[in-house]
Amino acid sequence: MTKLNARIPEGPLAEKWTSYKAGQKLVNPANKRKLDIIVVGTGLAGASAAASLGELGFNVKAFCYQDSPRRAHSIAAQGGINAAKNYPNDGDSVYRLYYDTIKGGDYRAREANVYRLAEVSGSIIDQCVAQGVPFAREYGGLLDNRSFGGAQVSRTFYARGQTGQQLLLGAYSAMMRQVNAGTVKLFPRTEMLDIVLVEGKARGIITRNLVTGKIERHFGHAVVIATGGYGRAFYLSTNAMGSNGSAVWQVYKRGALFANPSFVQIHPTCIPVHGDYQSKLTLMSESLRNDGRIWVPKKKEDVEALSEGRIVPKDIAEDDRDYYLERRYPAFGNLVPRDVASRAAKERCDAGFGVGSGLAVYLDFQESIQRLGKHVIEERYGNLFQMYEKIVDENPYETPMMIYPAIHYCMGGVWVDYELMTTIPGLFSLGECNFSDHGANRLGASALMQGLADGYFILPYTIQNYLASEILTPRMPTTLPEFGEAESHIRERLDKLMQIKGSQSVDQIHRKFGLLLWELVGMARNKEGLNKAVKEFAMLREEFWKDVRIPGGAEEMNPELEKAARVADFIETGELMARDALQREESCGGHFREEYQTPEGEASRNDDDFMFVAAWEYTGTGKEPVLHKEALHYESIKVQTRNYKI
Amino acid sequence: MDFTLKIWRQENASAKGRFETYKVTGISSDCSFLEMLDILNQQLIDKFEIPVCFDHDCREGICGACSLYINGRPHGPDSAVTACQLHMRKFKDGDTIIVEPWRARPFPVIKDLVVDRSSFDRIIEAGGYVSINTGGVPDANTIPIPRANAETAMDAAACIGCGACVAACKNASAMLFVAAKVSQFAMLPQGRVEAKERVMRMVAKMDELGFGNCTNTGACEAECPKQISLSHIARLNREYLSARVL
Ligand SMILES: Cc1cc2nc3c(=O)[nH]c(=O)nc-3n(C[C@H](O)[C@H](O)[C@H](O)COP(=O)(O)OP(=O)(O)OC[C@H]3O[C@@H](n4cnc5c(N)ncnc54)[C@H](O)[C@@H]3O)c2cc1C
Ligand code: SF4
Numbered sequence A: 001m002t003k004l005n006a007r008i009p010e011g012p013l014a015e016k017w018t019s020y021k022a023g024q025k026l027v028n029p030a031n032k033r034k035l036d037i038i039v040v041g042t043g044l045a046g047a048s049a050a051a052s053l054g055e056l057g058f059n060v061k062a063f064c065y066q067d068s069p070r071r072a073h074s075i076a077a078q079g080g081i082n083a084a085k086n087y088p089n090d091g092d093s094v095y096r097l098y099y100d101t102i103k104g105g106d107y108r109a110r111e112a113n114v115y116r117l118a119e120v121s122g123s124i125i126d127q128c129v130a131q132g133v134p135f136a137r138e139y140g141g142l143l144d145n146r147s148f149g150g151a152q153v154s155r156t157f158y159a160r161g162q163t164g165q166q167l168l169l170g171a172y173s174a175m176m177r178q179v180n181a182g183t184v185k186l187f188p189r190t191e192m193l194d195i196v197l198v199e200g201k202a203r204g205i206i207t208r209n210l211v212t213g214k215i216e217r218h219f220g221h222a223v224v225i226a227t228g229g230y231g232r233a234f235y236l237s238t239n240a241m242g243s244n245g246s247a248v249w250q251v252y253k254r255g256a257l258f259a260n261p262s263f264v265q266i267h268p269t270c271i272p273v274h275g276d277y278q279s280k281l282t283l284m285s286e287s288l289r290n291d292g293r294i295w296v297p298k299k300k301e302d303v304e305a306l307s308e309g310r311i312v313p314k315d316i317a318e319d320d321r322d323y324y325l326e327r328r329y330p331a332f333g334n335l336v337p338r339d340v341a342s343r344a345a346k347e348r349c350d351a352g353f354g355v356g357s358g359l360a361v362y363l364d365f366q367e368s369i370q371r372l373g374k375h376v377i378e379e380r381y382g383n384l385f386q387m388y389e390k391i392v393d394e395n396p397y398e399t400p401m402m403i404y405p406a407i408h409y410c411m412g413g414v415w416v417d418y419e420l421m422t423t424i425p426g427l428f429s430l431g432e433c434n435f436s437d438h439g440a441n442r443l444g445a446s447a448l449m450q451g452l453a454d455g456y457f458i459l460p461y462t463i464q465n466y467l468a469s470e471i472l473t474p475r476m477p478t479t480l481p482e483f484g485e486a487e488s489h490i491r492e493r494l495d496k497l498m499q500i501k502g503s504q505s506v507d508q509i510h511r512k513f514g515l516l517l518w519e520l521v522g523m524a525r526n527k528e529g530l531n532k533a534v535k536e537f538a539m540l541r542e543e544f545w546k547d548v549r550i551p552g553g554a555e556e557m558n559p560e561l562e563k564a565a566r567v568a569d570f571i572e573t574g575e576l577m578a579r580d581a582l583q584r585e586e587s588c589g590g591h592f593r594e595e596y597q598t599p600e601g602e603a604s605r606n607d608d609d610f611m612f613v614a615a616w617e618y619t620g621t622g623k624e625p626v627l628h629k630e631a632l633h634y635e636s637i638k639v640q641t642r643n644y645k646i
Numbered sequence B: 001m002d003f004t005l006k007i008w009r010q011e012n013a014s015a016k017g018r019f020e021t022y023k024v025t026g027i028s029s030d031c032s033f034l035e036m037l038d039i040l041n042q043q044l045i046d047k048f049e050i051p052v053c054f055d056h057d058c059r060e061g062i063c064g065a066c067s068l069y070i071n072g073r074p075h076g077p078d079s080a081v082t083a084c085q086l087h088m089r090k091f092k093d094g095d096t097i098i099v100e101p102w103r104a105r106p107f108p109v110i111k112d113l114v115v116d117r118s119s120f121d122r123i124i125e126a127g128g129y130v131s132i133n134t135g136g137v138p139d140a141n142t143i144p145i146p147r148a149n150a151e152t153a154m155d156a157a158a159c160i161g162c163g164a165c166v167a168a169c170k171n172a173s174a175m176l177f178v179a180a181k182v183s184q185f186a187m188l189p190q191g192r193v194e195a196k197e198r199v200m201r202m203v204a205k206m207d208e209l210g211f212g213n214c215t216n217t218g219a220c221e222a223e224c225p226k227q228i229s230l231s232h233i234a235r236l237n238r239e240y241l242s243a244r245v246l
């Protein structure tokens, strides 16, 4: 197990990061200019890293598949970003944010990384304000905070319902300033298709120009991937259409370990599926649960009458409504963490109490409107209500919203050590595509915090500790055989895809696969289903490679080809997700194994046997991967069972 | 619902484009416009024809990727939404719908309905930022900002960079887009420091890239999916004039 050394600095938890920085190696300014860094991804993590590295004087090349870096999927985040500023004076602290994150992650995250995250969180807000991010403010002119996702303190900063957009535009602007300064070179509409290793170290990438189809080689002394999550594997998710897990999958195939692939987050408040033509699901911010009450009818007759249109929700008497979260979790009520809220919705729908298509529950604002007035609700959630009405064609001020859980976020990702370096030297991973901070369940408003922490305040330090030993490495020509090998590997793969000329479109196969993944490796998992998934996905992989149909050519703009390469990777990723879920014989966070639950249906964690990070090593397509375990230790927090009842 | 679609097809930047006519049938009124195009593309793939290319990503109105000129209007007939948020219930059964790319010289067509909007990135690159490095900044609450100013800044900052304003403008002016950025920073103390250089550089870049002049027709505001107000253009003009005077 020599492979996994998290390289956590010695010393007390609260001093680790300070002592790391004091002892790490740095690169002097004259040498920075001689070093090239490739950053794949321009979301919060990638853009903040590219900007910061450029400012330090490194030569940065930044890649994204969209036409502009400003469109990375971070743009879609609505709710907010956490930071332990304690501005409201309500008892927050670095320790409390760390504590909540570890507990929320169900004790499956790495303590030292999480503590550091909480420690730098305050600087993120300072940085963003200095950039001109228009956060919400109080009448006195100071920053406003709200409570989010059931936190007992108000530590969430926000910019209306567009926090991700504003933070991303801040990072994008900082990066564009470096483009202007000449330290960052942009490659939009460019997709990374493989990583190049020279003598075991990451030294470059192979890309495809999405406009011309041209395959290109790029050298870097180090490579950073910040390519986001793989939630689109499920086909329907809250992720963008182009979100993918391909960069992660490529580096996995080249030797980086993939940690906790089965840890995905299912968000409880999304607009339900309304038709089989549907292409994606829309998130309704979690903040709605602060004022909305979730319920389904108590009586089956009412469920029937609703579905036949004989009654409307308003006709159901208060006593005939089952506010099941308030009933099951009196202490937290509608504000229980996401995993708990999602499972409870599924439980009610599976029991036959779902509304709408049967796979939906009500999120009702009547009580809040009566208590606070319509204008208050409008001020708080106006844009969300409007968005809901545009999509569903129903007015949520009058009739309750319908919601259902959907895939939203991936806690799993590339295994990284304390320095955010993967098991491939010189390859770093940031943001959602690494695994490190959220354990088995992520708390609301923590992904934005993590992405920016990684990019602004962690990687710019830790990458220097690696690059300090690379100052004598000259730029390598991309004519090296290693680049040639990687390029021909890619060319063969694309040729093969183009030549299949089968009968099913990429979307048809993806949809089929997504449904299976949702059913077998979704909100509730069991041994039988997971074994079936491993087999089915292997079959589907073969079906895909025999029967997919990609019109057009490879040397032109061809979205079908782009999708095909991503879906091929998703299917293989699904197989690994199933294996990981199978291996983890416990329920924790977003991972719920039906065999491991308490008599009341709550998750039953097994710390004796599973308090580890499962990091998988690739051994060949269709071959069983090797499991490495990183044991987790908690020095500064007592490991407890999560309890949201009392 | 059934529709006849007349869609602009163009193989690549140098090819000559043309309209092609397609029929789609049995479309649900709850279907989004882009989902309707997905259905069309599936039909084309079934026939081994080349699907229609269009930009899209988030499909919830925030990334600014989608850029369809529908029946003569950027983002189509519904107001305050992007094309990806447009639903087929806004059309009548049997309608003929014309779909084109953004038409503006600084946005050349790449393929079918996809255009090159990198000129927007060039404008931001010229000055759409506050010139500070990571780290070493004051505490976030050091400078209180009147709430109303922060709200106005946010109104402007809501721009998604879609380019509908340019497509709507008979002069292909990018004034609304540029004004949104200039105005956001002009309203905040952090942005005031470089306000003059910023407005000069961004406007100069916009002109250099071939965007036209603003003649105050207001088509941009009417078509902007984020309802960015013309008042930001007024603010840009004030900023620009005062920068020139000094
Ligand atoms: C609808 C929604 C709402 C959310 N709300 C919140 C919230 O309120 N608070 C919160 O904390 N979190 C929220 N999240 C989660 C959070 O937004 C994401 O986890 C986070 O933004 C991810 O940032 P990232 O930088 O890691 O990746 P992304 O922003 O996804 O960026 C990925 C980048 O990688 C590029 N890329 C991907 N693959 C390739 C490739 N092969 N080649 C080249 N480039 C590639 C893309 O072009 C893009 O630039 C939300 C997520 C969603 C989907
Ligand atoms: S100002 Fe409006 S129309 Fe123009 S780019 Fe911004 S959001 Fe789009």
Ligand code: FES
Pocket (backbone or CB within 6 Å): B055, B056, B057, B058, B059, B060, B061, B062, B063, B064, B065, B066, B082, B083, B084, B085
């Ligand atoms: S696809 Fe993102 S705004 Fe339309």
